[in-house]
Amino acid sequence: MIVLLHPRSTRPKNRRFPLSVLALGAVLEGEEAYEIVDGNIDPRPMDSIDRIAREKPLEMLGVSVMPGPQMVQAIALCKEFRARYPKVPIVWGGYFPSLYPDAALNSSYVDVVVRSQGEDTLPELLGAMREGHNFRNIAGISYKDKFGLYVHTPDRPIRSPGDFPWMPYHRLREPAKYIARTFLGARTAVHHASYGCPYRCKFCGVTKVAHGRQKSETPERTAAVLTHLQREYAIDAVQFYDNNFFLREADAAELAARIAPLKLKWWCEGRIDALLRYSDDTMHALRRAGCEMIFLGAESGSDKLLREMDKQLTSGQILQIADRIRKFGIIPEFSFVIGNPNEPDRDAREAMSFMRRIKRINPRAEIIVQHYIPTPHPDGMYGEIDDRFAFPKSPEEWASPRWYNFTVRQDPALPWLPRKTKRLIDAFEIVMECRWPTIQDIALPRWARAVLKTLSAWRYSLGLYAWPYELEFAQKVLRPRRPKVESV
Ligand code: B12
Structure with a gap:
C-alpha cells in the first residue's frame, strides 16, 4: 500500500483540491493500491496512516511538500x-524538495526526493x-x-498534464469539502491545465523546477x-x-468558446505581454466565458x-494593460516583488509611486505587494546575490521562526x-489594503469596508504611510482578507 500524504497547507476556508497528490x-x-491522506481535511493524519497500515502493509510514504x-x-x-514504520521508505516531492533537495536529504526521515x-x-x-x-537510472530524483x-x-x-490520466477526485475522502465559496461563486473548484x-x-x-519550459493540456481536455x-x-x-x-x-480563444456554455466564473494567472497581443475579440470572448x-x-x-x-x-x-483591460470588464491583480538587493530603498519608493499610478489608471486593479525572497535559480538569483546569501541546510532549520x-x-x-x-514597504501595504479592500473578500461587511477606507483615506492621499497603528488595529479587529497571504 502506498500512502500519498498532503500535509496541511492552509486554513479550512481556503481548502482546495490537493492537486499534487x-x-x-x-x-x-x-495499477497500484494507494490512499490519499490530506492534512487539510484530516485532523489526525497519523491516525489515518495507522488505520491504513493495519489493513495492508505499507510500501511507501509519498509526501507532497511546499x-x-x-x-x-x-x-x-x-x-x-x-x-513507527522504520522500514518503510519516505519519498518527498513538490516545490520544497525540488528547490532544496540537499536540505531535504539532510534529515533522518527523507530517503528519496522526487524533483519536479x-x-x-x-x-x-x-x-x-x-x-x-x-536508482541511478531514474531521472529527476535525489x-x-x-x-x-x-x-x-x-x-x-x-x-x-494531458499526457496523464484524469485526476481521481473520487479518491479523496470528502471531495465535496474542497468546493469553496469565493468571490467567484458559491461552489469554486481549482484546476491546473499546464505544468511549468x-x-x-x-x-x-x-x-528551477520546470527548467524554463511549459506544457499545457488541450483546451478540449480542460473543458471536459x-x-x-x-x-x-x-x-x-x-x-x-x-x-x-x-x-x-x-488556445485561449478555443477554451473560451468551449467553456462559455458552462457559465463558470473564473480567475487565472497570466502574462501582461501575452494579453497585450490578444485581439479585442479574444479578450471579449474570455470575459464572456466568465473570466x-x-x-x-x-x-x-x-x-x-x-x-x-x-x-x-x-x-x-x-x-498599458492596466488601461486596456478596463474595457473588457476584467479585473487585473498586479503582483509586485519589492526589495532589489542593490538599491532596496529606492526600489521600494519607486514601486510605491508606480502602484499609485496604476490605481489612478484603473481603480479596480488590485495590488499585491511581495517582499523579494530569493529562491535558487539556474541563471543566478535576482540582485546578484548568489555569493551573498546562503539557504538553510535542513528541513528543521527551514522550519525555524526566522526561515519560516x-x-x-x-x-x-x-x-x-x-x-x-x-x-x-509593510506600512505601504497596510495602507493600500485598507484604502482598497479586495473584492475577493466576501466575508467583509460593507460597513467594515467603509471603515477601512475612511480610516486610510488621509494617509493614502497625503502619501503618509509610516506607523499605521490605527490601521493595524482595524485589520486585527475586522480581519479583512489579505490576498498575499491567502491566495497562491
Ligand atoms: C495551489 C498553490 C497553493 C495553495 C495550496 C492549496 C492546497 N491544495 O493545498 C495555497 C494557497 C495554500 C498556497 C500557499 C502557499 N504557497 Co503556493 N502555490 C500553489 C500553486 C499555485 C499551485 C500548486 C499546484 O497545485 N500545482 C499543481 C500540481 C499538479 O503540481 P505540483 O504541486 O507541482 O505537484 C507535482 C510535482 O511537484 C510533484 N510532486 C508534488 N508532490 C509530490 C510528492 C511526491 C511523493 C512525488 C513523488 C511527487 C510530488 O508531482 C506533482 C505532479 O506532477 C503553485 C504555483 C504553481 N502553479 O505550481 C504555488 C507555489 C507552489 N506556492 C508557493 C509559495 C511560496 C506558497 C506560500 C509559501 C506563499 C505564502 N503566501 O505564504 C504558501 C505556503 C503554503 C504551504 N506551504 O503550506 C511557491 C513555491 C516556490 C517558492 N517560491 O518557494 C509557488 C511555486 C508559487 C510561486 N510561483 O512562487 N499555495
Missing part, C-alpha cells in the same frame, strides 16, 4: 512515521524499489547512496474536466492555478529592474534590506 494518484489508479506550513507538518509527521513533475518518476521509483535496482553520498540524477523533461512556465524570471522558484466537475460537484466557478494560463491566443480576474506579475515599475529580473516586460506594458517567516514572505530578514525600508 491527485496527479500522482491518477497514474497509480487501477515551503511554509506544509513543510512544518511534513517534518512532524515524517518523524513520527519513521519511528512526479507522474513518470513515482512509478519508476516504485519499480526500482521492488526489484532492488539502483537520494543518498550506500556510502551516504548524495546523488542527483539528471533532470527529467516535463510533460503535458517558459519564462525564467530570476526571482521565481518555478524556473470542468464539465465533469460541474456534473459531479455542481461547480459554478474555478481558479486556474497554472503559473501562466495564457500562452497562445488560439473575472487575472493575476498578472508586474513585479516592478522600473525598466532597469525588470531587465535585471529577466521579466521580459516593460513598465509601459504594465500601464522568510518562506511565507512575512519577514524575510534579508541582510541587504534595511529595517526601515522593510517597515516602509
Whole structure:
C-alpha cells in the first residue's frame, strides 16, 4: 500500500483540491493500491496512516511538500512515521524538495526526493524499489547512496498534464469539502491545465523546477474536466492555478468558446505581454466565458529592474494593460516583488509611486505587494546575490521562526534590506489594503469596508504611510482578507 500524504497547507476556508497528490494518484489508479491522506481535511493524519497500515502493509510514504506550513507538518509527521514504520521508505516531492533537495536529504526521515513533475518518476521509483535496482537510472530524483553520498540524477523533461490520466477526485475522502465559496461563486473548484512556465524570471522558484519550459493540456481536455466537475460537484466557478494560463491566443480563444456554455466564473494567472497581443475579440470572448480576474506579475515599475529580473516586460506594458483591460470588464491583480538587493530603498519608493499610478489608471486593479525572497535559480538569483546569501541546510532549520517567516514572505530578514525600508514597504501595504479592500473578500461587511477606507483615506492621499497603528488595529479587529497571504 502506498500512502500519498498532503500535509496541511492552509486554513479550512481556503481548502482546495490537493492537486499534487491527485496527479500522482491518477497514474497509480487501477495499477497500484494507494490512499490519499490530506492534512487539510484530516485532523489526525497519523491516525489515518495507522488505520491504513493495519489493513495492508505499507510500501511507501509519498509526501507532497511546499515551503511554509506544509513543510512544518511534513517534518512532524515524517518523524513520527519513521519511528513507527522504520522500514518503510519516505519519498518527498513538490516545490520544497525540488528547490532544496540537499536540505531535504539532510534529515533522518527523507530517503528519496522526487524533483519536479512526479507522474513518470513515482512509478519508476516504485519499480526500482521492488526489484532492488539502483536508482541511478531514474531521472529527476535525489537520494543518498550506500556510502551516504548524495546523488542527483539528471533532470527529467516535463510533460503535458494531458499526457496523464484524469485526476481521481473520487479518491479523496470528502471531495465535496474542497468546493469553496469565493468571490467567484458559491461552489469554486481549482484546476491546473499546464505544468511549468517558459519564462525564467530570476526571482521565481518555478524556473528551477520546470527548467524554463511549459506544457499545457488541450483546451478540449480542460473543458471536459470542468464539465465533469460541474456534473459531479455542481461547480459554478474555478481558479486556474497554472503559473501562466495564457500562452497562445488560439488556445485561449478555443477554451473560451468551449467553456462559455458552462457559465463558470473564473480567475487565472497570466502574462501582461501575452494579453497585450490578444485581439479585442479574444479578450471579449474570455470575459464572456466568465473570466473575472487575472493575476498578472508586474513585479516592478522600473525598466532597469525588470531587465535585471529577466521579466521580459516593460513598465509601459504594465500601464498599458492596466488601461486596456478596463474595457473588457476584467479585473487585473498586479503582483509586485519589492526589495532589489542593490538599491532596496529606492526600489521600494519607486514601486510605491508606480502602484499609485496604476490605481489612478484603473481603480479596480488590485495590488499585491511581495517582499523579494530569493529562491535558487539556474541563471543566478535576482540582485546578484548568489555569493551573498546562503539557504538553510535542513528541513528543521527551514522550519525555524526566522526561515519560516522568510518562506511565507512575512519577514524575510534579508541582510541587504534595511529595517526601515522593510517597515516602509509593510506600512505601504497596510495602507493600500485598507484604502482598497479586495473584492475577493466576501466575508467583509460593507460597513467594515467603509471603515477601512475612511480610516486610510488621509494617509493614502497625503502619501503618509509610516506607523499605521490605527490601521493595524482595524485589520486585527475586522480581519479583512489579505490576498498575499491567502491566495497562491
Ligand atoms: C495551489 C498553490 C497553493 C495553495 C495550496 C492549496 C492546497 N491544495 O493545498 C495555497 C494557497 C495554500 C498556497 C500557499 C502557499 N504557497 Co503556493 N502555490 C500553489 C500553486 C499555485 C499551485 C500548486 C499546484 O497545485 N500545482 C499543481 C500540481 C499538479 O503540481 P505540483 O504541486 O507541482 O505537484 C507535482 C510535482 O511537484 C510533484 N510532486 C508534488 N508532490 C509530490 C510528492 C511526491 C511523493 C512525488 C513523488 C511527487 C510530488 O508531482 C506533482 C505532479 O506532477 C503553485 C504555483 C504553481 N502553479 O505550481 C504555488 C507555489 C507552489 N506556492 C508557493 C509559495 C511560496 C506558497 C506560500 C509559501 C506563499 C505564502 N503566501 O505564504 C504558501 C505556503 C503554503 C504551504 N506551504 O503550506 C511557491 C513555491 C516556490 C517558492 N517560491 O518557494 C509557488 C511555486 C508559487 C510561486 N510561483 O512562487 N499555495
